[in-house]
Amino acid sequence: MSVWEIVELARHPDRPYSLDYIRRLAPDFIELHGDRLSADDPALAGGIGTWHGRTTMFLGHQKGRSLKERVARNWGMMHPEGYRKALRLADHAAKFGFPIVSLIDTPGAYPGAGAEERGIAAAIAHAIMEWFRVPVPIVAAVIGEGGSGGALGMGVADRVIMLENSIYSVASPEAAASIVWRDNSRKVEAAEQLQLTSREIVGMGVVEEVVPEPKGSASADYDAAARALDEALWRHMKPLLDQSSSELLQHRYDRFRYIDSLISAEPHFGPKID
Amino acid sequence: MAIIEQHREEVAIQGAELPEILLPTNCPGCGIALEQEELRSHNYVCLNCAHHFRLGADVWIPLIADSGSWQERWTDVRSHDLLNWTVPKPYQETVERLLEDGLNEAVRTGTCTVAHQPIWLATFDFGFVGGTLSIVAGERLARGMEQAALSRTPYVLVSASGGARMQEGVLALMQLAKVNAAVGRLHSSGAPFFSVLTDPTFGGTAASLALLGDINIAEPGAAIGFTGPRVIKQATYADLPPGFQSAEFQLAHGQVDMVVPRTELRPLLAHLLEMYP
Secondary structure: OOHHHHHHHHOOOOOOOHHHHHHHHOOOOEEOOOOOOOOOOOOEEEEEEEEOOEEEEEEEEOOOOOHHHHHHHHHHOOOHHHHHHHHHHHHHHHHHOOOEEEEEEEOOOOOOHHHHHOOHHHHHHHHHHHHOOOOOOEEEEEEEEEEHHHHHOOOOOOEEEEEOOOEEEOOOHHHHHHHHOOOHHHHHHHHHHHOOEHHHHHHOOOOOEEEOOOOOOHHHOHHHHHHHHHHHHHHHHHHHOOOOHHHHHHHHHHHHHOOOHHHHOOOOOOOOOO | OHHHHHHHHHOOOOOOOOOOOOOOOEOOOOOOEOOHHHHHOOOOEOOOOOOEOOOOHHHHHHHHOOOOOOEEEOOOOOOOOOOOOOOOOOHHHHHHHHHHOOOOOOEEEEEEEEOOEEEEEEEEOOOOHHHOEOHHHHHHHHHHHHHHHHHOOOEEEEEEEOOEOHHHHHHHHHHHHHHHHHHHHHHHHOOOEEEEEEEEEOHHHHHHHHOOOOEEEEOOOOEEOOOOHHHHHHHHOOOOOOOOOEHHHHHHOOOOOEEOOHHHHHHHHHHHHHHOO
């Protein structure tokens, strides 16, 4: 499969979205809304559900399936209010000791004037900083598109995994082509240069694991894809539940602080899976 | 602001003589013919229209640091072409050429004093691949912030950056998390963090450390935002009003505390350092 075919699979409109997974992981899922400041960002779904016998906070970018829903969900592109909603729900989880599962599936934060006017840069910056202070276990999974700061704003976690046909990138191939070539039609070349496939990302030590998808990709069998994701998320979450919050926060700091240790070419580099 | 007035008289507007920079013959702001010497002693701010010229790290350091106080750190941390990036230009060659030109990555950091008060200083250099946040830039920023947090030393940042560096892929994106983890430690330590935003500050740099200062200080007319105007227009077909994403716009939208001319920056920093001992 070519790199561009993987990008197309990661973005495929039949691909399961966050709520497809969350409702299979926790059938009693109850959605919670609002940032408690001014708005509710529908591009980010959040709420509580029982997962492996424990109340868990689920967060996930949500793309829409129909055109109407896509517009309503803003194609999974969060506004500043979305990051504030995420932190509000993280505080909620911290208060009750609920672990957090974050599913990432976004082309990026919303690139529009309104987002700029309401401080999207600071909202993402603040979210990234605050995730390092959330004293409960967090496991994140890239399930489709992991686009830029909009994705990382939901991606600071103790463990980060990726579905096989998902991508994670500093910028979308179109944006990277626009920046490097000043021509966004060079997206295929940009995608190849960016090394954004799950195999490449795990090779760089940026995620802990690639979760295999069912035959014909996640789009072909939602239940099987959800079972594979569930198994992997839980395998990473389980050991975290026994850690003290100070251990968690120190490890989370170290995980990102030394995520690029490859530059010093240290042997055996890579986040460890306990 | 009487005390600041007093500082303005006592604290020189530059720490040491600034190096010469390449200037156009006429000011892009007002068209007046420019004189290097006059501008150099005026922090490269047009005396006629107050246009602020973009400065590299080699100018920002003597502008802020007391003469002879600058101790640069980690100059030997180097970029590598991790992704084997070849088109349209080989990344390794780009980096090596810039290093030969005397630029040392998109961020330089070290310790110095401002009016005899010790600080950690980090400054972006827009001339090095658009001041993009790279692994080396992130490493220097994180190490400096960790040191400042340990010694509870005030931290001053000067940003000028297009965002994360494409040629380092997802590892460049991870610098936002790496640096913000360190920003969190800096804040927890109680050391003050003064962030100076200059033209331009965008993308991953705006979405990480640049807007997280205890006090955010923008230069007049600086463009500051997350998504650049070209991409906003491409994505939304919106017509952006004049002054969109300017320093003054960000002041009106609550993102920065003040817009301060470059000729007043050093006296202001000197005064703030006294107020946040």
